[in-house]
Amino acid sequence: MMPQYQRDSLLGATRTLSIGAYVLALLLPAFYEARASLPVMYSFWLPFVGWMGSFWYIEWFANPLIVYSWILVRRNALMNATFASLFAAALILVFLSRKNMMLFGFEGDNQPAITGYGAGYWLWLASTLIMAIGCGVQLARNRFAVSKSLPSPDPK
DSSP, X not given: OOOHHHHHHHHHHHHHHHHXXXXXXXXXXXXXXXXXXXXXXXSTTHHHHGGGGTTTOGGGGHHHHHHHHHHHHHTTOHHHHHHHHHHHHHXXXXXXXXXXXXXXXXXGGOOOBEEEEOHHHHHHXXXXXXXXXXXXXXXXXXXXXXXXXXXXXXXX
């Protein structure tokens, strides 16, 4: 089996990088709109108020899923953490298909068009992909270590 410190260091680094990318994403612009009053939409408040539009914008569910994947890694449920982070990434990619976005408090703007995606959006996506890749690499390493430790069949 793989030594415990190697497994912990990979998963710890993966989780730390993912959380770091997520927190940095909250500080940067998420997307840009054709709006005179507020053309840039910053990420810091979207995870907290996005649930209000969760019936229309399923992308918001990527936020609890990525947090759930961090918890699953801590509990050593790597397969579930991989699937949670991949599903979160898929939900985030759905946002690329949006042409406009209605946000509460901006109803008078007639749903302005989304004109671009900021660094906050791409870091949000990166945080999920970092988790998926890190967990996937660790799963592969675990399977390789187990297969090496199994006795080879006797060719008689």
